[in-house]
Amino acid sequence: MxxxxxxxxxxxxxxxxxxxxxxxxxxxxxxxxxxxxxxxxxxxxxxxxxxxxxxxxxxxxxxxxxxxxxxxxxxxxxxxxxxxxxxxxDNCIACNDGYYPGSARDCTSKCLPGCKTCTSGTTCTSCMEGFYDINNKCNRSCPFNCITCSSNNDCGSCKDGYYKGYQNDNINFPLLNDCTYKCRDNCLRCSSYDRCSLCKTGFYGPNCEKNCSTGCLSNSCDMHTGNCTCFPTFAGVTCDKCKTGQYGNLCDQQCSVGCKSNVCERKSGNCKDGCIVDTIIGDKC
Incomplete structure (x- = not known):
């Protein structure tokens, strides 16, 4: 010291x-x-x-x-x-993407527009998403639906909603690697037509063919099981049932106070187990 x-x-x-x-x-x-x-x-x-x-x-x-x-x-x-x-x-050793140390070693020098990383204003070491051809300063654009690519017809990864391969996974169609083909309608992200990895909000199942329950909070559920977090008036792991004491399509109506165990039919509101006392009559008590 x-x-x-x-x-x-x-x-x-x-x-x-x-x-x-x-x-x-x-x-x-x-x-x-x-x-x-x-x-x-x-x-x-x-x-x-x-x-x-x-x-x-x-x-x-x-x-x-x-x-x-x-x-x-x-x-x-x-x-x-x-x-x-x-x-x-400032003696910078490494810079944020898009910059290099430069003669002042302060990382204020910018790489060329398509470069992600570079060692000088003319030499790229990697390209930004959407660009390719590192030998030519990353000045070429990838196909529209590509995130990354190595050429105009060979994408490394696709934007959400598109995939590379065979149309509808049918090998009789041409094999294209430029992210031309669309995922299924309810699929947000896929690696092929029949392999969805992320469903659009409100859907679940292997091909996102099922609807999440009305009771799912934010209309969002687990892609594989349909399980979700419920609105306050719904119950069950998939939120497809009404909470005890509620009925209706949206479980927003209350069963009659005369229903035994406070339980009633979801559609009609009729008491399932009858009335709490014999002196009360009627389907809804």
């Missing part, structure tokens, strides 16, 4: 520079994140303690990505996702 100089003494320049790098005596670029001051939150693996420059809270294994300093309180600036820990200027 560095001790304060005696009264009237002046720190040598190399000491001041060192303290600057460790953010002890001067303001260096980077916003202080107050959350990092609690439980060593920005230290790698949460490890901190006494170190070379602080009696406590010094990060012993370094900083998590995006932070720097001896105690890792300061954010890397601009578009840095990782920067040198003990530098008094």
């Amino acid at each position: 560095v001790k304060e100089p005696a009264q009237g003494a002046i720190w040598p320049c190399h000491i001041i520079y060192t303290l600057c790098m460790f953010e002890l005596v001067c303001n260096t670029p980077g916003e202080v994140d107050e959350r990092c001051k609690v439980d060593c939150a920005c230290c790698k693996d949460g490890k901190c303690g006494q170190g070379k420059y602080f009696s406590s809270d010094e990060c012993t294994l370094g900083c998590i990505d995006g932070y720097r300093g001896a105690r890792c309180y300061k954010r890397c600036t601009h578009n840095c996702t990782k920067c040198e820990r003990h530098s008094d200027v």
Whole structure:
């Protein structure tokens, strides 16, 4: 740890520079994140303690990505996702997608429009979704329904609602890998016509051919079982029954107070088990 100089003494320049790098005596670029001051939150693996420059809270294994300093309180600036820990200027090691360190090493230099990552303004290392041809600066667009692709007719993944393969899974049709074909009507995401992985809201079943119960909250249910969370007046694992004491298509009407056990037919409201006393008559008591 560095001790304060005696009264009237002046720190040598190399000491001041060192303290600057460790953010002890001067303001260096980077916003202080107050959350990092609690439980060593920005230290790698949460490890901190006494170190070379602080009696406590010094990060012993370094900083998590995006932070720097001896105690890792300061954010890397601009578009840095990782920067040198003990530098008094921006020295970015890694940048957000779409940027590269550049000559200033501050990640303010932009990649070409179709590049996801790059090492310079002319060299892409990966393409953004919807673009391909890394050798030509990712300047070519994928087919309309593709998320990623390697050529104009070979998609890596499709947008929701489309798949690559055979039309209707019929091998007598041409095999197309450009995400031309549509999933079934009620299927939001599929890998083939008969393999749905996500149903549209309100549907369930292998091919999303069944309707979720009216009683399902937000009209949403488990794709495989139809189970769901119920509105307050519904009951059952699939919410297809009325809660005791309710009836009607929407289970929004109350059974007669005269019904035995407070139970009545869902459609008619007639008491299932009769009336609570013999002196009360009528189907609905």
